[in-house]
Amino acid sequence: MRLDKLLGQAGFGSRNQVKKLIRSRQVYVDGRLAEADNLNVEPSLQEVTVSGKQVTFSQEKYFILNKPAGVVSAVSDKEHQTVIDLIDEADRVPKLYPVGRLDRDTEGFLLITNNGPLGFRMLHPKYHVTKTYYVEVNGLLAEDAPAFFENGVTFDDGTVCKPARLEIIETSLEKSSANISISEGKFHQVKKMFLAYGVKVTYLKRLSFGQFYLGDLPAGHYRELTSEEKEILKDYLD
Secondary structure (H helix, E strand, C coil), X not given: CEHHHHXXXXXXXXXXXXXXXXXXXXXXXXXXXXXCCCCECCCCCCXXXXXXXXXXXXXXXXXXXXXXXXXECCCCCCCCCECHHHCCHHHCCCXXXXXXXXXXXXXXXXXXXXXXXXXXXXXXXXXXXXXXXXXXXXXXXXXXHHHHHHCCCECCCCCECCCCEEXXXXXXXXXXXXXXXXXXXXXXXXXXHHHHHCCCEEEEEEEEECCEECCCCCXXXXXXXXXXXXXXXXXXCC
């Protein structure tokens, strides 16, 4: 949000009064002098001070959720339980939503927030956020599999995927497992990539999203981001 609008909402006067306040060199963001009225500020991640006193704003929420299979990545659904339904009532502030989506049968990492603009930026192609998944398939991942994914998979409709990194964990004629990392999010991308190789995904779980990791968080549970993880979010403010 623009700094002048933010301070106006916090009760520092009219738009003109706020501009005068900023130009009088009394406003700092993360310890640095605010030199422009239209400076973009994220109050839940950055410290704003006026005349040496920290300004308190309404706080955005950031949760990491381990989505179980069968739950949909949506705010509401008439037929299925949603990821928002898994958030306790006390934490269920208005406008919570999942950043990106996972298929209903896919498990794992989702970021839940009520900060719409930040979530939009995190999904923007300019950031090329890497997402890593654990995958099980119903057949052999041979020695040529890593190179197949590294070269960029092409679907039957002509869609070309960016190079992906495949790390085989176990492999046999009946079942194989691996970790795969991609930097885009096409519809059913991971499943279609393995189909293009000649095997079908039987289990899929997202392990990480950029520098954020699921860790040992149990399925169906969530936690707030740590202070260190919130610092990472600042990379998406540019």
